[in-house]
Every structure is written in structure tokens, then in C-alpha cells.
Amino acid sequence: MKADSDLFEFLLRMGDNTLVLGHRVSEWCGHSPVLEEDIALANVALDLIGQTRMWLDFAGDVEGKGRDADALAFRRDVWDFRNILLVERPNGNFGDTLMRQFLFDAWYHAILSRLAGSSDDRIAAIAAKAVKEAAYHLERSADLVVRLGDGTTESHAKMQAALDDFWPYTGEMFAADTIDTSLTSRGVIPNLAEVRDEWDETVNRVLADATLEIPDGTYQHKGGKQGTHTEHLGHILTEMQFLQRAYPDASW
Amino acid sequence: MYAQVVEGSGKGAKATEDMTPEERAFQQKIDSGQKIEPKEWMPDGYRKTLIRQISQHAHSEVVGQLPEGNWITRAPTLERKAILLAKVQDEAGHGLYLYGAAETLGISRDEMYEQLHSGKAKYSSIFNYPTLNWADIGAIGWLVDGAAIMNQVALQRTSYGPYSRAMIRICKEESFHQRQGYDIMMKMCNGTEAQKAMAQDAMNRFWWPALMMFGPPDADSVHSAESMAWKIKINTNDELRQKFVDQTVPQAEYLGLTIPDENLAWNEEKGSYDFTDPDWDEFFQVISGNGPCNADRMRARVRAWDDGEWFRDGLSAYAEKHSAGNTNQGVENV
Ligand SMILES: [Fe+2]
Ligand SMILES: [Fe+2]
Numbered sequence: 001m002k003a004d005s006d007l008f009e010f011l012l013r014m015g016d017n018t019l020v021l022g023h024r025v026s027e028w029c030g031h032s033p034v035l036e037e038d039i040a041l042a043n044v045a046l047d048l049i050g051q052t053r054m055w056l057d058f059a060g061d062v063e064g065k066g067r068d069a070d071a072l073a074f075r076r077d078v079w080d081f082r083n084i085l086l087v088e089r090p091n092g093n094f095g096d097t098l099m100r101q102f103l104f105d106a107w108y109h110a111i112l113s114r115l116a117g118s119s120d121d122r123i124a125a126i127a128a129k130a131v132k133e134a135a136y137h138l139e140r141s142a143d144l145v146v147r148l149g150d151g152t153t154e155s156h157a158k159m160q161a162a163l164d165d166f167w168p169y170t171g172e173m174f175a176a177d178t179i180d181t182s183l184t185s186r187g188v189i190p191n192l193a194e195v196r197d198e199w200d201e202t203v204n205r206v207l208a209d210a211t212l213e214i215p216d217g218t219y220q221h222k223g224g225k226q227g228t229h230t231e232h233l234g235h236i237l238t239e240m241q242f243l244q245r246a247y248p249d250a251s252w
Numbered sequence: 253m254y255a256q257v258v259e260g261s262g263k264g265a266k267a268t269e270d271m272t273p274e275e276r277a278f279q280q281k282i283d284s285g286q287k288i289e290p291k292e293w294m295p296d297g298y299r300k301t302l303i304r305q306i307s308q309h310a311h312s313e314v315v316g317q318l319p320e321g322n323w324i325t326r327a328p329t330l331e332r333k334a335i336l337l338a339k340v341q342d343e344a345g346h347g348l349y350l351y352g353a354a355e356t357l358g359i360s361r362d363e364m365y366e367q368l369h370s371g372k373a374k375y376s377s378i379f380n381y382p383t384l385n386w387a388d389i390g391a392i393g394w395l396v397d398g399a400a401i402m403n404q405v406a407l408q409r410t411s412y413g414p415y416s417r418a419m420i421r422i423c424k425e426e427s428f429h430q431r432q433g434y435d436i437m438m439k440m441c442n443g444t445e446a447q448k449a450m451a452q453d454a455m456n457r458f459w460w461p462a463l464m465m466f467g468p469p470d471a472d473s474v475h476s477a478e479s480m481a482w483k484i485k486i487n488t489n490d491e492l493r494q495k496f497v498d499q500t501v502p503q504a505e506y507l508g509l510t511i512p513d514e515n516l517a518w519n520e521e522k523g524s525y526d527f528t529d530p531d532w533d534e535f536f537q538v539i540s541g542n543g544p545c546n547a548d549r550m551r552a553r554v555r556a557w558d559d560g561e562w563f564r565d566g567l568s569a570y571a572e573k574h575s576a577g578n579t580n581q582g583v584e585n586v
Pocket of ligand 2: 343397426429
């Protein structure tokens with residue numbers, strides 16, 4: 001049987017998003033502004049890593065070459081990663097991290113709630129589980145974006161700067177390529193335009209509550225979904241894959 | 253343990269005939285095994301010693317995130333990454349319970365942070381040692397959490413109600429910490445030559461600092477008698493250290509690791525192991541700020557706090573603006 005390469009690509013996109021974002025979030029461990037945030041961020045990272053295992057294990061099964069989630073996470077190089085550029089952007093200050101999380105959560109929740117009805121049973125099952133966690137993450141990141149946007153002059157300025165920074169990395173979430181359109185026509189994934197509508201609605205509402213302004217610029221970066229990344233991903237992988245690369249014969 | 257050198261009132265335990273009637277009633281309550289609750293009368297020294305001890309313990313949990321956090325982004329598998337994240341998250345939670353317990357004695361969390369950041373408050377010496385290879389994460393769970401459990405299990409019976417209840421919650425989570433550490437060590441010790449070497453290297457570096465966790469020898473521990481009379485301290489430092497060695501030696505043998513102590517030997521007569529005392533000069537150097545990682549740990553904590561000021565201020569400002577009419581906007585996150 002020929003492997004379903006579109007499906008494989010899509011599963012990598014999902015799993016690499018959660019893997020890379022989970023990695024970024026976990027960098028905060030022990031360094032956040034309050035103890036409660038250390039705990040909350042560890043929780044988000046844990047959920048994302050748990051979801052990564054589901055997405056990438058499935059990807060490995062679809063590929064049919066005997067690779068599991070660990071093999072995919074720790075033994076691929078940059079050009080084989082399929083995450084969007086947004087999630088590999090550096091953490092910046094705590095407001096940057098929260099803004100990146102919110103923009104991602106709003107998309108991830110919107111797509112997961114539709115994937116729960118996927119024609120592919122295993123995707124539907126993963127999405128049904130993950131969407132509950134994503135709903136909680138979105139509630140939390142949206143709440144903090146509102147509070148900080150509408151907090152002090154300084155917190156407002158920081159959140160606006162974060163939004164301006166990340167905005168050009170949001171379009172990639174909805175930019176459908178031939179893989180997306182083919183999977184959409186098979187009923188495996190939703191139409192990304194529909195996901196965009198929900199994302200727009202959420203983002204407009206939350207940013208208005210936060211008294212933040214959506215930037216004017218329309219230019220949007222792309223490439224991550226197809227394997228052309230920013231310089232940052234290489235450094236993430238250098239760190240993340242160190243042990244598996246340095247001791248390829250070891251089991252951990 | 254996480255509170256190694258807790259200064260007492262400096263007066264030692266009081267004899268019954270020297271006590272005021274209040275103090276006598278208080279001591280009787282403790283002797284009969286009843287708990288002291290926040291609103292009850294307590295001697296000033298009891299309150300102050302407890303604040304020092306509980307806050308040291310809380311700070312240790314918080315600073316303790318750093319050496320393990322150092323490996324989260326390099327954990328070798330997704331499962332190990334998830335386990336370590338969950339473990340470090342637990343430690344932050346322990347910090348929360350303990351700050352909460354200390355707050356019942358009339359000190360705020362901010363004040364305790366200030367004491368930590370200014371260097372006035374201590375935290376366990378163990379967290380001033382670096383994590384240099386992946387087996388260190390195993391060694392910490394196995395030895396450091398193992399030593400902490402020994403102390404914390406006893407402290408479940410401590411006289412101060414909120415502290416005792418925090419310990420009960422914490423102990424429930426600790427055995428998972430020790431197990432995951434031992435599990436890492438098992439993997440390493442049954443692994444490649446390089447993995448075995450990492451495990452032995454971790455053992456060599458963490459053995460002595462783990463023994464120091466129980467604090468200085470009883471003979472040099474001037475504050476013990478008073479704390480033991482108050483049941484703030486349940487066992488002496490040397491008792492717990494001995495118990496730890498007796499428990500750990502067979503585990504190390506099972507792993508095939510060598511404990512870096514030439515004098516370690518079973519003493520038939522005592523029914524326990526003889527072992528070399530750790531280097532107490534090193535201990536006091538680490539406690540007073542000269543350990544390999546003191547400066548880095550403090551810098552990381554102070555920076556997290558300072559960099560987070562705008563965040564905390566932002567949340568407070570929002571809560572203030574929106575406090576009228578919406579009671580759900582509290583700053584419980586802060
Ligand atoms: Fe703990
Ligand atoms: Fe622990």
C-alpha cells in the first residue's frame with residue numbers, strides 16, 4: 001500500500017507545531033514572573049508535548065517506515081520540519097510569549113474543533129481529546145492578553161509591540177496549499193477559510209477588549225509548512241536533539 | 253532536607269519551671285500531639301523559627317526548579333520531557349503550598365521573596381550544584397528527592413497545622429519524583445558504556461551534597477533542641493542522614509554504582525553503615541554563597557522577578573479598573 005503522503009505531511013504540521021511551541025513554552029520553566037505562571041506554563045507545555053506524541057506517532061504509522069514520535073522529533077533536520085514559523089519565534093518577554101500563545105491557541109482551537117469531525121477516525125479522536133486542552137489554553141491566554149492590554153501604559157505598550165511583531169506570522173495558519181485543499185476535499189481537514197473566520201472573530205473580540213490595535217501591514221511570512229524555516233529552528237533542534245544525536249545507540 | 257540551618261531563638265529549649273503559664277499550656281498541647289492552628293497563641297520564638305523554616309523550605313522548592321529545568325529542553329525523549337515537566341511543575345506547586353503555610357504566620361509572599369532575593373533567606377545547599385549530564389536528573393530524583401522525602405515524611409507530624417497539612421500533600425507527590433529518578437538511573441546503568449559513565453559521574457558529584465542536605469552534625473546544630481521540643485523538627489540531622497545512607501547503599505549496589513566513599517562499610521554491631529562525614533567546610537561555603545551555582549541561581553530568580561514586575565503591575569491595574577461590578581476579576585493569578 002502506498003503511504004498517504006498528504007496525510008503524513010498534515011500530521012507533521014500538527015505535531016511539529018505542538019512540539020516546537022511546547023519546547024518554547026518549556027523554556028520558561030522556573031523563570032516566569034510569578035509562581036502560578038510557572039505552573040500554568042508547565043501545564044500548557046505538558047499538554048502540547050502529550051499532543052505531539054499523538055500526532056507524530058500517527059504520522060509515523062501513516063509513513064510506514066517504522067518511525068515513532070521520538071524518531072520524528074529527535075532525528076529529523078530543519079528542512080523536514082513542517083511547523084508554522086510563528087511557533088519557532090523566540091520567547092521574548094513574557095508578554096511576547098503570551099501573545100504568540102494567544103494567536104496560536106485561537107487557530108488551534110478553531111481547527112481542532114472541526115477536526116473532531118474529520119473523516120479520518122484517528123484524527124477525529126486525537127482532536128476530540130486535544131480540543132478540551134486547547135479550549136483551556138485559549139481561555140487563559142485570551143484572558144491574560146485582555147488584562148495586560150488593558151493594564152498599565154507599560155503593559156499595554158508591550159502587548160501592542162508583541163502583536164505588531166507576531167502579526168506577519170499569523171497568515172501562514174490559513175494559507176492553504178495543494179496538500180490542504182486535497183485533504184479538505186476528502187473531508188479529512190476543514191476548509192481553512194472557515195477556520196480563518198472563527199479565528200478572526202475570536203482575535204477581533206479579544207484584541208478589542210484588550211484595547212489593542214490590529215497592525216495595518218498585510219504582508220505575511222510563509223514557508224514553515226513546506227520546510228523553509230527561520231534561523232531559530234536550527235537552534236531549537238540543536239538543543240532538543242542533543243542527546244539522541246550525540247548518543248545514537250543509547251536508549252533513554 | 254530543604255531547611256538545613258534554621259536559626260532558633262538562640263536560647264535552647266526551655267525547662268518547664270522557667271515557662272510562663274501560657275507557654276506551659278502551649279507545650280502541653282504539643283506534647284499531647286495536638287496541632288497548633290494560626291489563630292492560637294504561640295510563643296514569639298515558635299512563630300519566628302517556623303517562618304524561617306517554612307520559607308527556607310518554600311524557597312528551596314522554587315530555586316529547585318532551576319537545576320532540573322536546565323534539562324527540560326534537552327530531555328532525550330518526549331516521554332522523559334513530559335515526566336520532567338510534570339515533576340518540576342510539582343515542585344513549583346510545593347513552593348505555593350509552603351508559601352501559603354508561612355503566610356498564615358503573618359508574613360507575605362512578597363516579603364519572603366525579598367528576603368530570598370537580598371540573600372537574607374536561605375534555601376537548600378543542594379540546588380547550588382550544577383546539573384551537567386542527563387543522569388544528574390536521575391540522581392536528583394533518586395537522591396535529592398529521596399533525602400527530602402525522609403525529612404518530609406517525618407514533618408507530616410509537625411506541630412503546626414498548616415505546615416503539617418502542606419507536608420501531607422507534598423509527600424503524596426514526592427514518591428513519584430523519587431521513582432522517576434531511580435527509573436532514569438536504571439536505564440542509564442543498563443545502557444551503553446557512555447550512559448553508565450554518566451550515571452557514575454552523577455553519583456560521584458551528588459553523593460556528598462545529598463548527605464549535606466540533612467544539615468550539620470547534631471553536635472554543631474545549636475538550634476535543634478528547641479525545635480525538637482516544639483515538634484518543628486522531628487528527627488535529628490544525624491538520625492536522618494544515617495537512615496538515608498542505610499536506604500541508599502543497597503539501591504546503589506543494585507544499580508551497579510560505586511558510592512564515592514572508601515570508608516563505607518556495614519557495621520554489624522550498629523546494624524547500620526559506617527560512612528565518612530561530608531566536607532562541612534564545603535557545606536558552609538555553599539550555604540554562605542560560594543557554591544558553584546549560587547550566583548547563577550540568584551541571578552535567575554532576581555531577574556525573573558524584576559522582569560516580571562510590569563506583568564504583575566499590569567494585572568493589578570486591570571483588576572483595579574474593573575473591580576467595580578465584576579468580582580471575578582481578582583488578581584488571584586498574582
Ligand atoms: Fe518538592
Ligand atoms: Fe520533589
